[in-house]
Amino acid sequence: MNEIKCPNCGEVFTVNESQYAELLSQVRTTEFDKELHNRMKQELALAEQKAMNEQQSILAQKDQEIAQLQSQIQNFDTEKELAKKEVEQTSHQALLAKDKEVQALENQLATLRLEHENQLQKALSSIESERKELQHQLLLQEKENELNLASVEREYKTELRLANEQVELYKNFKAQQSTKEIGESLERYAESEFNKVRSFAFPNAYFEKDNKVSARGSKGDFIFRDFDENGLEFISIMFEMKNEADGTKSKHKNADFYKELDKDRREKNCEYAVLVSMLEADDDSFNTGIVDVSHVYEKMYVVRPQYFIQLIGLLRNAALNSLKYKQELALIREQNIDITHFEEDLDAFKVAFAKNYNLASDHFSKAIDQIDNTIKSMEKVRDLLMKSKKQLHFANNKLDDVSVKKLTRKNPTMKAKFEALKGE
Incomplete structure (x- = not known):
């Protein structure tokens, strides 16, 4: 003031x-x-x-x-x-x-x-x-x-x-608002300002609340991402909104939030981090426009709410200048991914073929073993059959040698029976 x-x-x-x-x-x-x-x-x-x-x-x-x-x-x-x-x-x-x-x-x-x-x-x-x-x-x-x-x-x-x-x-x-309402009023302002120009300035952009809590239990306020006509992302920004009541005794400083904002940016894979702040209202260094604090944390800026849209435009235009190189890099990466997939498929085929070959070879060996065992078993059966044939031959010879006289020679009863049959 x-x-x-x-x-x-x-x-x-x-x-x-x-x-x-x-x-x-x-x-x-x-x-x-x-x-x-x-x-x-x-x-x-x-x-x-x-x-x-x-x-x-x-x-x-x-x-x-x-x-x-x-x-x-x-x-x-x-x-x-x-x-x-x-x-x-x-x-x-x-x-x-x-x-x-x-x-x-x-x-x-x-x-x-x-x-x-x-x-x-x-x-x-x-x-x-x-x-x-x-x-x-x-x-x-x-x-x-x-x-x-x-x-x-x-x-x-x-x-x-x-x-x-x-x-x-x-x-x-501000005196009538709670601390939560004061913070939310700045978020509503930022979202409203962005929606005013979204349709013509950022038609392909994503700008939504960061509702995904990280592993540390932290999250930012908004994430901005913009894409080219092929869906390639060429810029991303993590936003943090900070405001506080005038009567707050323990006044925060902008630097109090740099570390957490940088962690949120890295965990959400954003290229830039921006602190939209109403803190330190009497500090002229934050009232002159866009403040670059990348000497403290990489790719980080602090702005007042009135410079919020301007900063997005500046960063986006700078990113557009390097979009061609990002597109070429994405194409090279895609080609490398295709080669990697081909090599992975070839390696998978080799592994599967080797596995099938080993299984087939094992099954073939077992089949040969079973055939060999079957041949040995059949040879044993053949030997047994040959032995049975000899025994049958011996039995047949013995059968031919059997007569009634020999059967009844030592059996009077059977001899009487045969004699009776002959008399009839």
Whole structure:
């Protein structure tokens, strides 16, 4: 805030930076009018001096011509005297011719004097007319300056009254708000300002609240990202909004929030970090415009809310200049990704083929083993069958050797049965 004392009434007014700058501009305008007035006076004096110098030059030239004519007249007088002497020797007619020449020269001299006087009179009349016109313009300029000054004073008093009323209203408004509402009011302002220009200034941009809490339990206020027509992101900004009530005893500083803002920027993969702050209102270093604090934390800026959209535009335009290189880099990365995918697919095929080959080879070996085991088993079965065949051959031979007589030789009962069958 700046204090200004009225030179007329002595009243002291308090104005903010923008009003103070406007008053300085008005004061400069008044000084400019005064300087213009002085310059007009100087130019008028120079014009008069120039005209006088020109007339003096003309008069000097005419005087020189008159002197030449007078010299010629004197010469003619001399010649006349000589002619008088010659009259005695010559005819009276030659004398009359000389008289006529002298009269003609005298007439020419009178004409030149008359022309000189007329030209001088016209020049003086023109100079006087120009002087009056310049005096008239100067008088009008003075009156206009007086009216402008009076108007500026009236406007200043009106604007000062309105500004004081707005300050009081703002103070009352902030006094009635809670700490949370004060912070949210700045966020609503920023979101509203961005939405006013979103459709024509940032048609492809993303600007939303940062609602994703990081692993540290922290988050910013807004994230801005802009994309080209192919969807390539070419700029991103993490925003933090800070405001506080006027009556807060423990005043925060902007630097208190740099560290956390930088961490939020890095965790959310944003290129820039911007602190939109109303803190440290009396610090002129933060009231002059966009403040670059990248010497403390990389790619970080601090701005007042009125420079919020301007900073986005500046950073975005700077990023657009490097968009071509980012597009080429993205293409190279995409090509590298394609090669990487091809190599990964080839490696996966090799691994899968080797796995299938190993499984098939294992199954083949087991099948061969089973065939070998089956052959050995069949050979054992064959041997058993051969042995069975021999046993059957032996049994058959024994069967052929079996008779009733041999079966009943030691069995009287069976012998009686067979005998009975034969008798029937």
